[in-house]
Amino acid sequence: MEFPSSTFLKSSSPSSINGQIIDSLCESNGVSKLKIPEVKFTKLFINGQFVDSVSGKTFGTRDPRTGDVVAEVAEGDKEDVDIAVKAAREAFDHGKWPRMSGFDRGRVILKFADLIEQHGEEIAMLESINSGKLVHLTKESDIQFATNCLRYFAGAADKIHGETLKCTGEFQAYTLKEPVGVVGHIIPWNFPTVLFAAKAAPTLATGCTMIFKPAEQSPLSILYLAYLAKEAGIPDGVINVITGYGPTAGAAISSHMDVDAVSFTGSTEVGKLVMGAAAASNLKTVSLELGGKCPLVIFNDVDINMAVQTAWQAVFFNKGEVCIAGSRIYVQEGIYDEFLKKVTDNVKDWVVGDPFDPQVHQGPQVDKEQFDKVLRYIESGKREGATLLTGGKAIGEKGYYIEPTIFTDVKEDMLIAQDEIFGPVMSIMKFKTIEEAIEKANNTKYGLAAGILTNDLNTANRVSRSIRAGGIWVNCYMITESGIPFGGYKMSGFGMDSGLQALEKYLKVKSVITPIYNSPWL
Structure with a gap:
């Protein structure tokens, strides 16, 4: 499936719409009302x-x-x-x-x-x-x-x-x-x-x-x-x-x-x-x-704005509940500081709230168990010494909403760098050389997918052949179609x-x- 390109809509703050019913959302935001469908089928379907x-x-x-x-x-x-x-x-x-x-x-x-x-x-x-x-x-x-x-x-x-x-x-x-x-x-x-x-x-x-x-x-x-x-x-x-x-x-x-x-x-x-x-x-x-714990490797020569947009969607699409989420972001040292600033700036335009509202970018986690699991991983990241740039908290008192969360100063052995969190949590790490990028990208028990952002064809070819994963995106992410084989290496199945x-x-x-x-x- 080809997911829509990254766009960030100006809207009300997440906390002002979180947890409200659809009618009040529509009235406050001028959105045409959607009638929630009747649940018609609740029994087993056999023969x-x-x-x-x-x-x-x-x-x-x-x-x-x-x-x-x-x-x-x-x-x-x-x-x-x-x-x-x-x-x-x-x-x-x-x-x-x-x-x-x-x-x-x-x-x-x-x-x-x-x-x-x-x-x-x-x-x-x-x-x-x-x-x-x-x-x-x-x-x-x-x-x-x-x-x-x-x-x-x-x-x-x-x-x-x-x-x-x-x-x-x-x-x-x-x-x-x-x-x-x-x-x-x-x-x-x-x-x-x-x-x-x-x-x-x-x-x-x-x-x-x-x-x-x-x-x-x-x-x-x-x-x-x-x-x-x-x-x-x-x-x-x-x-x-x-x-x-x-x-x-x-x-x-x-x-x-x-x-x-x-x-x-x-x-x-x-x-x-x-x-x-x-x-x-x-x-x-x-x-x-x-499972997957997919790396997105960003090189110095790439357009920084494209890199930020790609990384953001790679992690936060579908509230991070994606097996191919590029939740390990490796940024080459030459653009690292600028990347941190720009990726953090995206938070102000990202709306968390009712998924029936078309102005919303991120809905709630699927259930209380997953909600609690993501929050535990966020606490783990802070406890192990990663720097919390933004987010890290639940939103509202009702429902399972979590702020988009970004960590930097992440070490390879931290749980947030090794475990599949399945939530809106981005871990950013720095690298110097291609060799280091390849080594870090492969430092996982998983091998489902990976992304490479670079304008150098030689770099793209070398890294795509070196990462042990079933799918590699170059200068894009999460592009899937029915005719493209989809599967993993290692413990990704x-x-x-x-x-x-x-x-x-x-x-x-x-x-x-x-x-x-x-x-x-x-």
């Missing part, structure tokens, strides 16, 4: 129907703007996963989806994309009241990415084929690429619709069936997408959604004997549990897109979630060997 959990249990999903419960959602666990897997197994083993031509599957996927586009505003608002994402940006970016992703893989559905192989002797061979079967998808709360599409689109294109486990913080948009999938004509049992918790529903999917593959996006710690459960059960195929390479996770290769004519072997 084309919305159903209660077997236990009858529910859990409250909260609005991070206030901390209040906005809906009670069915809490699925192992029994519900068993039912969903049985439906997906039946749809795969005997249903029409895997047996349709790729062209016909593509047509249905295209209709699904059209429906998401038509209902984009409602989906964006559901994500906002569930995860604190900016409504206007979610509609412009996330919905667009999701529809583009589905359309991209719809076009790939009839182009999945094997190869003809040359054999020695009197034989010929060819390969078939067949759908792997039933796939479990476990996705996080920071980009629900984007990650649903990134996983569902290639899975659908290959002819697989699936069970989704959305994060308990943000299930509402995924349930709505399941409804749209049925409306698009995707057969019952092909897409199932089990809302619930990781240790119960997520673990049941990972360890299920009738799930053939599992794709997980989330923390490295939970990724290890998913991989262990998969190995301990049936050695199912596993793909993991895990393995397997691609975009590009044609994403199809391979949901395919098995079969070799077929036959004699050219009557063989003495027969």
Whole structure:
């Protein structure tokens, strides 16, 4: 997805709008009112129907703007996963989806994309009241990415084929690429619709069936997408959604004997549990897109204003709840002081507040747990001796809002330089030489992405080849598209979630060997 360019709007101070309801925000800021959508779907989606959990249990999903419960959602666990897997197994083993031509599957996927586009505003608002994402940006970016992703893989559905192989002797061979079967998808709360599409689109294109486990913080948009999938004509049992918790529903999917593959996006710690459960059960195929602590390396020769804007968005976009956030900023010594001044000046134009207001740049953290975690890391940075340039505090008395926070004098071994904070916290460090920049950039257990800002082609080439990360942006950041492979090195996981390479996770290769004519072997 290509995120909007950095712009800083003049507006009221963050504290004057934090925690207020949308009507008063609209009245005070002259913004056209948005009607918060009714929460229509709160049950599990199994075999084309919305159903209660077997236990009858529910859990409250909260609005991070206030901390209040906005809906009670069915809490699925192992029994519900068993039912969903049985439906997906039946749809795969005997249903029409895997047996349709790729062209016909593509047509249905295209209709699904059209429906998401038509209902984009409602989906964006559901994500906002569930995860604190900016409504206007979610509609412009996330919905667009999701529809583009589905359309991209719809076009790939009839182009999945094997190869003809040359054999020695009197034989010929060819390969078939067949759908792997039933796939479990476990996705996080920071980009629900984007990650649903990134996983569902290639899975659908290959002819697989699936069970989704959305994060308990943000299930509402995924349930709505399941409804749209049925409306698009995707057969019952092909897409199932089990809302619930990781240790119960997520673990049941990972360890299920009738799930053939599992794709997980989330923390490295939970990724290890998913991989262990998969190995301990049936050695199912596993793909993991895990944490990141991405470096953004800024060289002396770059335009300082562009560098500041890029760094700011690399860290504070989506309130820092981004796995590819460039939260480690390395600035070459020649522009270091000027960079500190200019990046700190951006604070006065950055508005933290209600994500329904288009004048706002940063909404609340997703929930109380994440809110508290970010504040603990800020305290850790101060305690370990980093210099707090700006921010560092919660905003208001209601909701999970945190000031954009910038540290300098950060040391490589500090927690704020090593751990994935997943919040609006920037750590700035100085370097002298290219060699030092490369060494510092690689000084992490992660390897998801990195950014390089320079006008020197030789520098760009050398550093991009030297940093061990799955994606490198040169003179830009967070530019992603459906056709660009996305995945990590080291403890950021393995397997691609975009590009044609994403199809391979949901395919098995079969070799077929036959004699050219009557063989003495027969």
